[in-house]
Amino acid sequence: NTDWQWGLSLSHANVGGVYQAQGLLGEALAEYQVYKRILEALTALDPANTDWQRELSVSHTNVGRVFEEQGQLPEALAEYQAHQRVMEGLTALDPANTDWQRDLSVSHTNVGNVFQTQGRLAEALAEYQADLAIAERLALLDPTNAGWQNDLRITRELVDELRKGIKSEPPQG
8 A cells, every 4th residue: 555655654754853853863764764765665666656756855865864964974975866866857847846946956955065075175066056056046936935035045155155165275286
C-alpha cells in the first residue's frame, strides 16, 4: 500500500527531526536513511509522482544536513547533489513552479556551503551564482514576497563575501 508507505516515510522523517534536534545525530541519520529508502522505492514504482520526487529530494537534504553536522563533508555533498538533481528534474518539468525553483535555489546554497568549507572556493562561487540567478528571478516575480527578498539578500551576501575571499587569497604555486 503506497499510501501507508508514504505515511511511514514521513513518520521516520519526523522521528529523525526530533533526534536531530536533540543532538542524537546517529539516530537521526538512521531514521532519515529509512525515510529516504522508502521514498526511493516509491519513486521507483511511480517516477511521474512529483510529490514523491520532491519528498525524496527533502530526504536527501535531511541526510546531508546530518552528515554535514557530523563533519562528513563528502557524504553531505553527495546527498545535497542528489537533492539538486531531483530538483533540476522537477523544475525542468514545470519551470513556473516557484516552490520547486526555490528548492533548487536552496540546493545550490547547500552544495556551495560544502564546497566553501572544503576550500573549493571557485566551485562554491559557481553554486552561489546559480542560486543568485534563481533568487533574482523569484524576487522580480513578486517584490512583495519578503521570503524571496530575504533569500536574494542572503545570496548576494554569500556571493560578495566569497568573491572578497577569493580576491584576498595569496596566489597558489
